[in-house]
Amino acid sequence: MACTEQLSLHPDRFDVTLVEAQDYCGGQAFSIPIDEERYGAPWMNQGVQGGSYIYHHTMRLFSKYSNVQAQHVDLQVSFGTGEHFWTNLFPTQLQVKHKNEIKRFKWAIRFMRWTEVFWALIPLKVSLKMFFFSDEFMNHMIYPALALFLGTGNATPDLPSIMMERLYTSPTYGMWYKVDDKSLSSNLPPMVVFPEERAFYEVWRKALVERGVNVRLRTEVDAVLERSNKCVRVLTRPRRPKPDDHIPNDEDQDLPQTEEVYDEIVLCVLADTAQRLLGKTARWIDNRVLGATTWSDDITITHNDTEYIKKWYTVDFDENLAVNNINGRDDSDRVQRGRTDFKPMYMIKNVPKDPRKLEMCFDCSNFQYQLKEAKKPFSNHIFQTIFLNKKHEDTWTRSDPKGQDHPRGLVASALSRLDPLRLCCPVDVASQWQETYYIRSCLDSGECS
Numbered sequence: 001m002a003c004t005e006q007l008s009l010h011p012d013r014f015d016v017t018l019v020e021a022q023d024y025c026g027g028q029a030f031s032i033p034i035d036e037e038r039y040g041a042p043w044m045n046q047g048v049q050g051g052s053y054i055y056h057h058t059m060r061l062f063s064k065y066s067n068v069q070a071q072h073v074d075l076q077v078s079f080g081t082g083e084h085f086w087t088n089l090f091p092t093q094l095q096v097k098h099k100n101e102i103k104r105f106k107w108a109i110r111f112m113r114w115t116e117v118f119w120a121l122i123p124l125k126v127s128l129k130m131f132f133f134s135d136e137f138m139n140h141m142i143y144p145a146l147a148l149f150l151g152t153g154n155a156t157p158d159l160p161s162i163m164m165e166r167l168y169t170s171p172t173y174g175m176w177y178k179v180d181d182k183s184l185s186s187n188l189p190p191m192v193v194f195p196e197e198r199a200f201y202e203v204w205r206k207a208l209v210e211r212g213v214n215v216r217l218r219t220e221v222d223a224v225l226e227r228s229n230k231c232v233r234v235l236t237r238p239r240r241p242k243p244d245d246h247i248p249n250d251e252d253q254d255l256p257q258t259e260e261v262y263d264e265i266v267l268c269v270l271a272d273t274a275q276r277l278l279g280k281t282a283r284w285i286d287n288r289v290l291g292a293t294t295w296s297d298d299i300t301i302t303h304n305d306t307e308y309i310k311k312w313y314t315v316d317f318d319e320n321l322a323v324n325n326i327n328g329r330d331d332s333d334r335v336q337r338g339r340t341d342f343k344p345m346y347m348i349k350n351v352p353k354d355p356r357k358l359e360m361c362f363d364c365s366n367f368q369y370q371l372k373e374a375k376k377p378f379s380n381h382i383f384q385t386i387f388l389n390k391k392h393e394d395t396w397t398r399s400d401p402k403g404q405d406h407p408r409g410l411v412a413s414a415l416s417r418l419d420p421l422r423l424c425c426p427v428d429v430a431s432q433w434q435e436t437y438y439i440r441s442c443l444d445s446g447e448c449s
Contacts, residue, residue: 040374
């Protein structure tokens with residue numbers, strides 16, 4: 001869409017065709033209907049909910065095509081439970097326990113800043129050990145804090161160390177800037193919550209059509225047949241509409257293909273999809289770059305199972321875990337704010353069977369502005385729980401075959417992130433689990449996750 005936007009501003013130079021396999025624009029960013037009386041709003045954003053202020057182009061497009069602007073929010077995060085609980089809102093016992101390592105971490109980050117080129121080649125799991133950090137400090141404090149913003153899940157230990165350094169030292173995109181040598185992270189990262197994405201993309205689509213863009217929904221590119229200086233030949237296939245507009249993978253293979261010719265094409269897809277589409281026309285450098293990314297199958301469940309959330313995450317202020325004096329600094333004002341305003345938006349926990357592995361959860365009712373403004377009780381909150389990497393499914397807390405552990409009260413099941421997808425979305429909350437779809441997430445780079 002962004003590429004089409006820029007090209008469409010020059011109709012004298014470009015005749016643009018936009019091909020989309022789904023029956024709507026926006027891809028992973030879309031909205032679903034929910035019960036307004038129960039949850040406080042008739043819709044919520046699914047897949048992509050918000051982002052950082054560094055995405056200036058995104059903010060400009062929201063301003064241009066949406067009646068409602070992206071809304072500011074100060075991000076509250078809840079990490080772990082019990083003795084391993086900590087948060088960026090107020091100090092806890094875990095931060096006192098690791099006070100020496102927190103102080104050493106600030107020095108290590110400063111040293112990495114001075115020699116950052118070197119750290120681009122060293123994974124986190126190696127560099128942190130080089131500075132003699134404990135497993136508990138790494139697994140319960142560092143890896144979850146990085147996975148939160150980088151979107152790298154259980155692959156976080158394998159990331160280049162320079163990514164951690166930038167997250168703590170950059171005043172522009174360093175979401176944990178600056179390192180707090182008393183409690184590690186005490187800032188509330190400024191974020192933006194997006195407006196209703198389905199409505200935004202529809203307004204944007206209509207604007208592109210008015211500027212002469214040929215927007216073809218329900219059209220899938222099957223293959224690139226030729227790439228030359230003269231033209232690009234591709235095979236396309238129509239898709240059949242679905243009631244919820246989400247078309248499943250690998251359907252409609254019986255429909256006829258059409259060969260089309262263009263001067264140039266831009267593949268706005270994930271790396272492995274691009275490699276598959278290019279097929280025999282891919283050069284060796286294309287295969288090398290596009291084939292270098294490793295992927296995992298994740299599952300996201302949108303639900304309202306408050307019992308599950310309270311069992312596995314810390315969502316309430318606990319006097320026994322909070323500390324007023326953090327390593328010689330009086331933080332009683334932060335503790336008091338925790339008593340009155342602890343409403344975590346993002347929650348991360350370590351998997352009991354393997355503390356290096358993570359599971360994540362959004363409290364959408366604390367994060368998305370239209371739900372937050374309704375001020376519904378916790379029992380009427382909507383959550384998104386993310387289970388990472390299907391290869392490690394045996395460690396997931398949703399694996400109980402009797403359904404005692406995984407979230408109940410389903411609002412919507414998860415999506416396939418890679419190709420055409422489908423969403424099961426009842427108007428109200430279902431009383432039982434429905435079919436689940438996988439999300440493809442990038443393991444190698446926070447940028448493509």
